[in-house]
Amino acid sequence: xxxxxxxxxxxxxxxxHAKFRFDEVRQAWILLMPERLLLPDEQAVAVLQLVDGDRxxxxxxxxxxxxxxxxxxxxxxxxxxxxxxxLDKKVLRE
Amino acid sequence: MTSPGRPPVEPPLALLAELTHRCPLRCPYxxxxxxxxxxxxxxxxxxxxxVLDEARAMGVLQVHFSxxxxxxxxxxxxxxxxxxxxxxYSNLITSGIGLDxxxxxxxxxxxxxxxxxxxxxxxxxxxxxxxxxxxxxxxKRQAAGLVxxxxxxxxxxxxxxxxxxxxLGDMIELALALGADRxxxxxxxxxxxxxxxxxxxxxxxxxxxxxxxxxxxxRARLKGVLTIDxxxxxxxxxRPKACMGGWGRRFLNVTPSGTVLPCHAAETLPGLRxxxxxxxxxxxxxxxxxxxxxxxxxxxxxxxxxxxxRREIDWGGCRCQAFALTGDAARADPACALSPDHALLAxxxxxxxxxxxxxxxxxxxxxxxxxxxIIA
Numbered sequence: 001x002x003x004x005x006x007x008x009x010x011x012x013x014x015x016x017h018a019k020f021r022f023d024e025v026r027q028a029w030i031l032l033m034p035e036r037l038l039l040p041d042e043q044a045v046a047v048l049q050l051v052d053g054d055r056x057x058x059x060x061x062x063x064x065x066x067x068x069x070x071x072x073x074x075x076x077x078x079x080x081x082x083x084x085x086x087l088d089k090k091v092l093r094e
Numbered sequence: 095m096t097s098p099g100r101p102p103v104e105p106p107l108a109l110l111a112e113l114t115h116r117c118p119l120r121c122p123y124x125x126x127x128x129x130x131x132x133x134x135x136x137x138x139x140x141x142x143x144x145v146l147d148e149a150r151a152m153g154v155l156q157v158h159f160s161x162x163x164x165x166x167x168x169x170x171x172x173x174x175x176x177x178x179x180x181x182x183y184s185n186l187i188t189s190g191i192g193l194d195x196x197x198x199x200x201x202x203x204x205x206x207x208x209x210x211x212x213x214x215x216x217x218x219x220x221x222x223x224x225x226x227x228x229x230x231x232x233x234k235r236q237a238a239g240l241v242x243x244x245x246x247x248x249x250x251x252x253x254x255x256x257x258x259x260x261x262l263g264d265m266i267e268l269a270l271a272l273g274a275d276r277x278x279x280x281x282x283x284x285x286x287x288x289x290x291x292x293x294x295x296x297x298x299x300x301x302x303x304x305x306x307x308x309x310x311x312x313r314a315r316l317k318g319v320l321t322i323d324x325x326x327x328x329x330x331x332x333r334p335k336a337c338m339g340g341w342g343r344r345f346l347n348v349t350p351s352g353t354v355l356p357c358h359a360a361e362t363l364p365g366l367r368x369x370x371x372x373x374x375x376x377x378x379x380x381x382x383x384x385x386x387x388x389x390x391x392x393x394x395x396x397x398x399x400x401x402x403x404r405r406e407i408d409w410g411g412c413r414c415q416a417f418a419l420t421g422d423a424a425r426a427d428p429a430c431a432l433s434p435d436h437a438l439l440a441x442x443x444x445x446x447x448x449x450x451x452x453x454x455x456x457x458x459x460x461x462x463x464x465x466x467x468i469i470a
Contacts, residue, residue, distance in 0.1 A: 017247035025153035032183040034208040
């Protein structure tokens, strides 16, 4: 009964309780959850802006490689690890 | 506005809106003050709406509707709706008593994002005894079902102490059965009512070690299913907690009658006058009020804390605990092993080891009644 393993074809969306919003007061993206709140760094914001319940991880990785002109294996490693972590923490769901 | 030990004041992250002190439960560790506020003193709907607007405008992101029992306020859904419109993430902290299908639907419709339901024990009779209300546990189960049916995320908040800690494993199972995706295992905090009943509630080291092991095992087993928040309690800590993330740094609290506090227990501290929302805007209070300035940053600290490398990690620990245990709110938190007062915690543990299970229920001022009946 544990959460799944994130792979290239995995499509993720935000869990119902996780709200990813731009805060005008701080001029920053904020991830709001029950009793918790994250201020994602620039890299994480770039990933989370692409999480929409439609794009799979491969599409997200390709988009980031193009945007940052970074090697795909490096980007893929970072993105998959981050998505897995957020899935395990139930910030994201399948 | 910057000086050494006085970083610029950042906007608060969260508001604890204590809508009322009225509550059908009488838990002997209630976080409300010993002097409870009566219904007649409560802020009206319009004033709460203004408080919510001011909170969002100054940077507050989350509002926790709490009490007492916030469901005792008939305007709860209206206030949740207002918070949603203002752009606040809203959380309901409730006993579950008084939640029915109609109110749950109204709250969900109003945009409530999350419900935190208190749990007194895994065993219904023991839970009802701590809650001081027959049938409380059954109503909580029902409330959890309504939250899940409404599709809202549920956190179970299990408040633990000597009289229920041995059933933590059962409480974890119950949280799962209720459909929670988060469990907060919250050790009783010993201020106010909790301090009054400390000898009856403080756990032993052996209990604590077993509970910590239970939590670690459950966390590994339930990864991705149930998130468990758990912190070692102050009375067994080596370093103090960063209470409220630092005084006047992250959180503010508004009491039922509108008093604005840096934490819910701050009114226990003598010599501080806390402002009211009817006198000034939340932003003015946050930025300028002397009571909010009093323990902000590091300049107020005793040398022991100010020279410590952890001064901006734990911010000197908890002011209310320092006062409750030493009589001086500006001393180091005795939870710190470096504090000259650290032995007070060992004394309290020793006192609790020899004390029985009787406690005083939370109640409006008047004669204190002892626990009526102990379940063997």
